[in-house]
Amino acid sequence: MDDLSIETRDGLPQEWKFLLEKHPRDSWKSNTQLGEHTKFWLSIHRHFRIMGALLTSQSNAYREGQIDSDTFRTNMAPRLQQFLQTLDHHHRIEDGVFFPKFMAAEKRLIKGIELLEEDHHTIDAEVHHMISVANALLQTEPADSEGLKRNGESFAISSDRIVKLLDRHLDDEEEIVVPLMIDRGEVELMSE
Ligand SMILES: [Fe+2]
Ligand SMILES: [Fe+2]
Numbered sequence: 001m002d003d004l005s006i007e008t009r010d011g012l013p014q015e016w017k018f019l020l021e022k023h024p025r026d027s028w029k030s031n032t033q034l035g036e037h038t039k040f041w042l043s044i045h046r047h048f049r050i051m052g053a054l055l056t057s058q059s060n061a062y063r064e065g066q067i068d069s070d071t072f073r074t075n076m077a078p079r080l081q082q083f084l085q086t087l088d089h090h091h092r093i094e095d096g097v098f099f100p101k102f103m104a105a106e107k108r109l110i111k112g113i114e115l116l117e118e119d120h121h122t123i124d125a126e127v128h129h130m131i132s133v134a135n136a137l138l139q140t141e142p143a144d145s146e147g148l149k150r151n152g153e154s155f156a157i158s159s160d161r162i163v164k165l166l167d168r169h170l171d172d173e174e175e176i177v178v179p180l181m182i183d184r185g186e187v188e189l190m191s192e
Contacts, residue, residue: 006119006165012172016112019179028178035186038178044090045170051083052163059156069152073137076155080134084127091120094173102180105189112176119169126165130158 003009012020028034055076062072095117103110137151181189 004115006122006168012175016109016176019183020175023179023182031182033182033185037186038181045174048166048170052166055159056163059159062152062156069148070142072152077138084131087127091124095120101189105184106180109176116173123165123169126162130162133158
């Protein structure tokens, strides 16, 4: 099997796409079997993507010298804690509640769901790193321009990595979970 690490893969392997082929992404919106839980779950993913786009635009603005590291941290600090907490909570629910039900319901997707769990570990490790670099940036004295620059760059690197990991994970997770929810019905699936 190809290397399916979140760092290197460019999508799901064919063997886990049998439900996606039945329910392709562009049909989800109009599918009457798409339930409220799944719509809400997709809206959380949308929120993560919006936050990712904001992190990217702020990191780029900082790197291109449009904002200084002080402005960078002032712009990001209020949103960052909520984003990382929501992400952590989201992973816990998926790992603890959703994924065991999905694995029980569709044995052919067990390996795919295990891969999504592995993604969570990789993303969570980067979240821990991001918290430490964000704290270092927040605690740097305004007069310490070298420290601000160094910690600002570390934060921007971590931010790029989180966004890249999340983009890959969210797309692949949706392409396993949404077709399964549509195919089996979310009420039936979640009550098993
Ligand atoms: Fe996930
Ligand atoms: Fe998710």
